[in-house]
Amino acid sequence: MxxxxxxxxxxxxxxxxxxxxxxxxxxxxxxxxxxxxxxxxxxxxxxxxxxxxxxVASDEEGIEQANNSRYGLTASIFTTSRSRAEQFIAAVDTGTVYVNRCNFVDARLGWIGQHYSGNGSVALAPEGLQAFSARKSVNIDPSDLK
Structure with a gap:
């Protein structure tokens, strides 16, 4: 590359x-x-x-380019403006968004991918544990078991 x-x-x-x-x-x-x-x-x-x-010439162009991908794992913005950060968070099409940091893993928050990044799955956090678990319901009539 x-x-x-x-x-x-x-x-x-x-x-x-x-x-x-x-x-x-x-x-x-x-x-x-x-x-x-x-x-x-x-x-x-x-x-x-x-x-x-x-x-890029503007935040809008930056967001457009960030969304110009078949992947959508993470995106980051570095800014001192809360409103600029909030606009970025709302507009970028990724599962995880960082503000003034990148690649900071917090087990309380889901590590979420969109599109071809993680196929929309969730890792970490309680939701992630559920996503990697399979439920099974078992109903046994014990009368014929030895």
Whole structure:
């Protein structure tokens, strides 16, 4: 994804290379600038230490681009404005929204995915335990059991 973004015009500001530790190869933390919506790094979940940065002209365009994905696990906004944060929360189509933080896991809150991120399931919190459990009703007539 990083190489494809570079070929399409993204600038690699940091990282982008790998490091071998034992038998495992790791991607170093990578920062990309001038990323555009058609790049895979903006359309797919990287599950790696890759931060693609794309300039937008307004909050509305930023929300539009955040929603321009088949995934919807998390979104973050960093702001000092409560109303701006509330508008973002209402408009972004993800299961989990962070304000002034990212990737902070709280077992009291559901870790919720939308669309192709978690397929709408809930992890953590009481609802998550129920989502990963299957109920079974058993009715036994004990009269013939030995």
């Amino acid at each position: 990083v190489r494809q973004a570079e070929r399409l015009g993204a600038r690699l500001l940091s990282g982008g290379d790998t490091e071998q530790i034992g038998d495992v190869q790791f991607l170093r933390p990578t920062l990309l600038a001038d990323v555009t919506p058609e790049m895979r790094v903006m359309q797919e979940e990287t599950f790696g230490p890759v931060l693609p940065v794309m300039k």
